[in-house]
Amino acid sequence: MGNKLSGKDLIKLGFPKNNAINIALGQINRYRKKEKKERILLEAKQVLLNPEKFTADGTWGKVAEGLTKPVEVKFNELMNTRAPFSIFGENEIDEQAKRQLYDALKLPIAVSGALMPDAHSGYGLPIGGVLATDNAVIPYGVGVDIGCRMSLSIFDLPASFLKGKDHMLVQILKEHTKFGMTETHKIKADHEIFARNEFSEIPFVKALLDKAYKQLGTSGGGNHFVEFGIVDLTSDHPEWKMGAGSYFAVLSHSGSRGLGANIAKQYTYLATKQCPLPKQVQHLAWLDLDTHDGHEYWLAMNLAGDYAKACHDDIHRRIGKALGKKPSVTIENHHNFAWKEIVDGQERIVHRKGATPAAKGELGIIPGSMTAPGFIVRGKGNAESLNSASHGAGRLFSRAKCKQNFTQSDIKKVLAAADVTLVGGNIDEAPMAYKDIRKVMANQTELVEVLGTFTPKIVRMDR
Template identity: 75%
Template sequence: MGKKLSGKDLIKLGFPKNNSINITLGQINRYHKRLKKEQVLQQAALVLANPEEYIGDGVWGKIAESLTDPVVVKKQTLRSTRVPHMVYGENEIDDQAKYQLYDALKLPVAVAGALMPDAHSGYGLPIGGVLATDNAVIPYGVGVDIGCRMSLTLYPIKISYLKGKKHQLVNILSEHTKFGMYETHKNKHDHEIFSHHAFKNIPLVKRLKDKAYKQLGTSGGGNHFVEFGSVQITDPNNEWDLAPGEYLSLLSHSGSRGLGANIAKHYTYLATKQCPLPKHVQHLAWLDLNTHDGQEYWIAMNLAGDYAQACHDNIHARISKLIGARPLANIANHHNFAWKQEIDGKECIVHRKGATPAAKGELGIIPGSMTAPGYIVRGLGNPDSLQSASHGAGRLHSRRKCKEKFTQSAIKKELAAHDVTLIGGGVDEAPMAYKDIKKVMANQQELVEVVGTFTPKIVRMDK
């Protein structure tokens, strides 16, 4: 018997001469390379005898599925017509973003869609795209930064602190926030998230646990930030019984770091193999939620979302301790995620790629830019937007265009005009790169109502 497992070995064991052999060899090669051939064959024999007992197992579950209810791979074509949809602020959105949504609306699994007023083109779904599907999840409909979210903490500290203690606040953000691929905190904190069953049961996720532990409480590059500013509460009937007025606040924007990026990459690859689509829409490949991979992605995606929340909680806890204040309130929301939601009486999967959940009464945060206000909003539950709103102002210029168009001196001038201190940040994140947040908000008055306004003053971004 040769040292390497082959299809002939599996056939000799009793495996049917079908795709279950390729799937078994693939899984063994990916996750059990170091096991001796005899051990692998013993385990494979047990799975073959009772495949039902292994459904859901991280390694053998996919093999069990191939023996009991194999995934049918067939070339998919787009419908000739689009499912119902709404576009908000249509005149402010580039055509490419609209066409990307229109393609998604023709998917065989599509149920309904919407485009938010901050939309611009991306991969798969456009940024600002919302898509409801029937029992299918599209990894690139969620995005690479799974669970990217906003978190805002209000403190019982006078606004004068922003000027009087500016030096200390700048130091806190400079020394105690970490950005990009390589920066991590010297003093690592543990978190209950690391006892999640997926870190034991899903091989890919298990391999990412160390990275996730190291990156806890850190922020990504690009448009991610941690910033001090003031919140003006305007609604006297707010959820926290706070008196209308100004409050010192901390706002953060980041996601699930390397954990989410690797989950997105892995399951997007699996989706493209199981759901071949025409080349121009291949990023919209989906996973059936009744399959092993679909279920596994759903668990991994939710874990990544919980991990993103844990990162924000860690950032806010560290800074709250440093400024010596107990929070009055915290508002937070994801904007790169998929949720189970009822649409016209049927449970669907609603993807929001760069869109804020806005169910009736649901709170969220819609930031502007480093020199423009952000908004605390309450959802109006509009069914036409699939209960969604924008996730920010949205980009007016691409990163490449920013480097051609703007200079550091122009950015400094803009920051000075708004009395904003910036730590880090590149030309590609210039305040002028973004759309007018006030126009964006005007285009979604039927989606959310404003509860309060955030004005950034000290902004920390990746270098």
């Protein structure tokens, strides 16, 4: 018996001469290739005899599915008509972003959609796109940075706490925040997230555990940031034990790091293999939630979302410890995720790619730019927006156009005028790259109620 397992070996066991063999070989090569051939064949025989016992197994579940109810791979045409949709702030949104939503609304699984006033084009769904689907999840409808989120900690300290402390606060950000692909904390923090079953039961996710542990409490590149600033509350909030006034606060924006990016890449690949689509919409390939891969992605996506929260919690813990203070309240929300929600009386999968959940009474934070205020909001539960709002100001200039149009000198002038100190940051995140957040907010008054603002003063970004 040779060392390498082949399709002939599986046929000898009794495997049918169909795609079940290719699935089995793929899973074995991906997750079990270092193990002895004899052991793999013994397990494969058990799967063949009793596939229903292995449906939840990380390696063999997909094989069992191939033996009992194979996933039908067929080319999916777009529908001739669009699912119903709403656009907020339509005159401020570029045509390409609208076309991307229109294409998504023609998917056979599409139920309804919406476009937020900060929308601009992206991959798959546009940024600021919201799409409800029928029992299917689109990995690129969630996005590469799964669970990218905002987290605002407000301290019971007056805004004047900032005065004369620039050097100290800059040093805290330099020492206690890490950005980009390679920076990690010297002293790693443990977290209950690492005990989650997904890290042991899903082989692909298990291989990402070490990376996730190392990157806990760090932020990505691009538009991710940690900022000190001033929160202005327009009214009293007894539930937070805070009155109207101005307070010192910390705002962070980041996601699930390498864990989420790898999950997005893997399951997008699987989706495109199972759900071929016309070229212009191939990024919208979906996974049926009743399939092994669909169920596994759903578990992995939720893990990545919880990991993103754990990263923010660790960032705010480290900064709070350095300040010697605990926040009075933390307001936070995802904006790259998919949720099971009731739409028109039925459970649907609601994708929000660059959109803030805004169910009735739900709190969130919508940032502007490093020189423009962010807004603390409470959702109004608008059904036409699928209970959503914008996730920020939205880009006016692409990263490439920023590099063509702006210089570091331009950025320094704008920062000086706004009295903002920047640590790190690149030209592609120039404040001028973003739409006017006040216009964006004016276009979604029916979606959210504004409770207060956050004005950045000391900003840390990747270099």
